[in-house]
Amino acid sequence: MRKKIGLPLGLLTLLFILLLPTPPDLSTAGHRMLAVLVFSVVIWMFETVSYPVSAAIIISLMAFLLGTAPNMMNPDKVLGTSGALKMAMSGFSSPALALVGAALFISAAMMKTGLDKRLALFILSKIGAKTKNVLAGVILVGFILSFFVPSTTARVSCMVPIVMGIISAFGVPLKSRFSAVMMIAIAQADSIWNVGIKTAAAQNMIALDFIEKQLGTTVSWMDWFITAAPFAAIMSVVLYFLLLKLVPPEMDEIEGGQATVVRELKELGPMSLSEKKLLGVSLVLLLLWSTEKILHNFDTSSTTMAAITIMMLPGIGIMTWKEAQAKIGWGTLILFGVGISLGSAVLSTKAAAWIAHVIVDVFGLYHTSAFMIVAILAMFLIVIHLGFASATALAAAMIPIVISVLQGAAEHSQLNVVGMTLILQYVICFGFILPVNAPQNMVAFGTETFEAKTFIKTGIPLTLIAYSLILLMASTYWKWLGIIL
Secondary structure (H helix, E strand, O other), X not given: OHHHHHHHHHHHHHHHHHHOOOOOOOOHHHHHHHHHHHHHHHHHHHOOOOHHHHHHHHHHHHHHHHHOOEOOOOOOOEOOHHHHHHHHHHHHHOHHHXXXXXXXXXXXXXXXXXXXXXXXXXXXXXOOOEHHHHHHHHHXXXXXXXXXXXXXXXXXXXXXXXXXXXXXXXXXXXXXXXXXXXXXXXXXXXXXXXXXXXXXXHHHHHHHHHHHXXXXXXXXXXXXXXXXXHHHHHHHHHHHHHHHHHOOXXXXXXXXXHXXXXXHHHHXXXXXXXXXXXXXXXXXXXXXXXXXXXXXXXXXXXXXXXXXXXXXXXXXXXXXXXXXXXXXXXHHHHHHHXXXXXXXXXXXXXXXXXXXXXXXXXXXXXXXXXXXXXXXXXXXXXXXXXXXXXXXXXXXXXXXXXXXXHHHHHOOOOOOHHHHHHHHHHHHOOOOOOHHHOHHHHHHHOOOOOOHHHHHHHXXXXXXXXXXXXXXXXXXXXXXXXXXX
């Protein structure tokens, strides 16, 4: 029912906004982009159509609605569908899109060679069979894979069958608290490290693309890590103790657990040549990411594209194009490109600035401190995330508006707009409360090892603690770094 009403509701909302008088301080193009933005939010929230189909609808709406609107540079002429279509497709020429596309190829290579599974099993084989240790191992695996697998869904999809195999081999019931706590930990740990590592999630690339285009600033891999990794590390420890407290496993130790993991690792056999090559390429790539602007000036997108090129060269032999294309979620890439286009058009037509003024008036943000701005906008993003199933879509819709709000506030007081945008992007990565708030949550939920109420039971306190930690770090660590003034 929810999916059926989404498209009609979106179209009615679109028509309603278009029929409203254009505000005097908003252009016709901005008015129409506002309608397209709200329509996009509605169909994304209701998941009424698949993301690639929603992308096609948004491109079509932008082409015709903006194409028949006055050109903002020359109001005496209409922009034309050709010019509007260029705006609608502009996101596909973004360096951020190249990075996300390359990240999908890395994930495909990990799955093809089985290196991700080997890394996960190796770590689990070292931790013992105590349930507390297994939980810590699952969280640790999420952390390690975040460096090498730049796709949250891919990381969780790698871990789920491993843990399901362990559950089965241990003879633990599927509906046990042990099974539930492990699966929830897989999803939540990966969401947490989406914050800690720049290349761990696509939504980070959307935010960074807007920061670069709108604010003229690039954020290196190491700058992001120094700023965000302490938050993710603390939240990983919080997740460990919170899950043990709220969903305590039935047993302290699982008989034969260590042997099961070792056996699965042994069944993989010795590392193949392709795995060794991929590990070598991944380590070099990680070195290049972490030394950007320190030892060299090669940006993250360019080094990642070079790595993918090397992986697919004849003679290297990690994977072929045919092997890669079947394992890549092309819909994610399409959504990402259209998301950038949508946000860029909302910015260029001044629709984002107009929305920002409305938000500022409602919350009185021009007359408060940087800390309070972060506190209010972070809570706003947490609440609105409840309606989204994709942080990528949420970032595409909200980050342009966040930037406009912060730019407006910066005219009244001294603010670090880039730093505050980064902090609010961290909040967009949360998605801790509902199984439907992130694809990785749904992958774990699909194992039927826990009920939605169990996820919510752990997700609400995790979100409250994460929000409190955002505020604590905004007033201490990030203030010392100059991220927030």
